[in-house]
Amino acid sequence: MRQIIALSMILVVGALLVFTVNEYLLPFGAFPERKIGGFENESVGQRILQDAPKTTGSANIVTSVVWDYRGYDTLGEATILFTAVCSVAMLFRAFRRRG
Amino acid sequence: MAGMTIIVRTISRLLFPFMFLFGIYVIIHGHLTPGGGFQGGVILAASVIMLLLAYGIERAQAKVNVLQAELAESLGGLILVGLGLLGVALSIAFLKNVLPFGELGHVFSAGNLPVLNISVSIKVAAGLLTIFYAMLRLQGGKE
Numbered sequence: 001m002r003q004i005i006a007l008s009m010i011l012v013v014g015a016l017l018v019f020t021v022n023e024y025l026l027p028f029g030a031f032p033e034r035k036i037g038g039f040e041n042e043s044v045g046q047r048i049l050q051d052a053p054k055t056t057g058s059a060n061i062v063t064s065v066v067w068d069y070r071g072y073d074t075l076g077e078a079t080i081l082f083t084a085v086c087s088v089a090m091l092f093r094a095f096r097r098r099g
Numbered sequence: 100m101a102g103m104t105i106i107v108r109t110i111s112r113l114l115f116p117f118m119f120l121f122g123i124y125v126i127i128h129g130h131l132t133p134g135g136g137f138q139g140g141v142i143l144a145a146s147v148i149m150l151l152l153a154y155g156i157e158r159a160q161a162k163v164n165v166l167q168a169e170l171a172e173s174l175g176g177l178i179l180v181g182l183g184l185l186g187v188a189l190s191i192a193f194l195k196n197v198l199p200f201g202e203l204g205h206v207f208s209a210g211n212l213p214v215l216n217i218s219v220s221i222k223v224a225a226g227l228l229t230i231f232y233a234m235l236r237l238q239g240g241k242e
Contacts, residue, residue: 057200058130058209066135067212071194075179077137078219082176085226089169092233 103153111153118146122220129216130209136216140223147224148231156235165232168225175222182211182218 048065056064066074125132126139151159163171186195194211201208 053203056196056209056212057203058212059204060130060132060135062133063130063135063212063216064209067215068196071183071215074219075183075194078176078179078222081223081226082172085172085229088230089233092237 107153111149115146115150118149119143122146122224126216126220127206127213130212131204131206136219137223139216140220141227143220143224144227144231147228151231160232163225163228165229168228168232171225172222172229175218175220175225178218179215179222182215186211 048069049061052061052064052069053059056068058064058068122139122142124139125134125142126136129135129139147159147163150162183194186197187193189195189197196210196212198210198214200210207213
């Protein structure tokens with residue numbers, strides 16, 4: 001019975017995946033156009049590609065997105081790394097002390 | 100943790116400065132070419148870990164010991180937050196790009212971005228080294 005349920009769920013998820021990438025739902029390879037927030041015919045990605053060297057002064061657009069447009073996100077990544085280092089050091093020191 | 104044979108030692112001794120220099124290149128040119136603070140920091144940490152695997156723990160800790168690694172990691176995080184607060188002090192927003200931009204495509208350009216890259220590279224390199232030292236301690240290596 002469990003196998004039948006598992007198989008049917010796999011089939012459902014597979015059908016959903018195939019249905020989601022259907023070209024009528026989401027055109028592949030085309031930028032979705034949003035007409036909100038001052039964007040008329042271009043997408044956010046195209047706007048960043050055009051304006052990033054002017055607004056950040058960086059020739060590498062990936063770095064300008066990572067450190068300028070989404071600086072908070074990268075600071076959060078650094079915090080995650082700091083927490084990971086602290087927890088690993090704490091955990092292995094506790095193991096060592098116990099013997 | 101003991102070292103390895105003389106072949107591995109010689110190769111890693113010859114390779115170490117080039118790896119370190121390449122890591123520094125990736126960090127310094129983070130705002131011009133692919134790469135950046137995280138990637139360059141990982142390369143720096145990997146060069147020290149290679150030396151550690153070849154020569155044993157004592158030689159690596161003579162270069163960077165545990166206290167220095169932990170201090171460097173905290174210092175990198177402090178520089179990061181300090182630059183963010185500099186944006187608050189000189190302008191209106193946290194982490195705003197307040198330093199002068201310079202000329203596009205030069206090494207000294209892009210305002211805050213190279214300094215942020217350098218600080219996060221110090222943080223990543225020292226953090227990975229700290230993780231490696233802490234895990235090595237479980238295997239019975241001395242600190």
